[in-house]
Amino acid sequence: MNHFFNPLYLVKLMVKILVLFYGYGSIVELAREIAKGAEEEGAETRLRRVRETLPEEYIKRMHIQPSDDIPEVSLDDMRWADGIAIGSPTRYGNMAGALKTFLDTTAELWMKGELYGKPVTFFTEASTVHGGHESTILTMSTYAYHFGMIIVPVGYSIQELFNTTTGGSPYGASHLGIKKELDENERKIARFQGKRLAQVAKKLSS
Template structure:
């Protein structure tokens, strides 16, 4: 039997969302669970999706089995006009069978995003990612204000999930508060999964 894991599923174009995913994974591991990093292929108007099973670099592409068998989910995307990016939406649109079988019901989930501007739609993007997770019956885990970084941040960070202000060129590094909130989200998801007993054999 595969050991329990939290799936950290993300799409990243310029690297900021991928960096957030790695910090979330570290938070999960600090709680003693495996973090499984996965990404999704880009989509274009000329073809439906890139179908290679392993990208040239970075995390492998996610399968529906990665999602089905997880003990919890951290879902991340950069913002696109206040919404999740098309590749992530495309992947989620293909999860109807998991919805029909109730495979994700009762599992904890959280979301994260990165934006070019400080007020570039972080919260609406996070909310857009929560909608399909609610339809799947997942239990939403945000970030409580007991996390001091949420009160102190001058960059990203919301109660809806972790966020990052990457700057217009996408090169601004995560600051200490953004890193702390990513790790806190990972720890929170792992802790909830353990409490729910979704890590049973």
């Protein structure tokens, strides 16, 4: 039978996308938009957060509201996924420590080559235009090189990336934090990124 008409083949093409992040506020909304874009492409998604590592007194002092409604990520989530999106707000041009702590626990995946060849994409948030949008994504991406993953950038693929008053870059979706809420351009870029990740995962899976 031609595989195009084989129902089992079509089921196989429904890829699984993990959207993994650290943070709160706009980074959570970016994660949700990326998941939404992947779902529009027909993917099954999981939205997961990494465990908070900041001291409790600091969390209270800074009025941080963790996303407790979203489950914590596990290594099994990483194994489950055909494609992964990883996000963090910038911390002085780098990923947040909590995300780094989680990624440091994935050594057993590395030793078994369980993420090798999987597509991965990155997203971030920074308060100012030059506050780390690009460097944070670049520093997160070094993880992918060590695991042999396939980095899926946004590229200059949609018109919204040419708007200079919003977040987003060819490296990945981002939020310009001087605005409290995501603007429509940022939402469109994030949804496109999720859709593109699902498309690449689908091609690799097929």
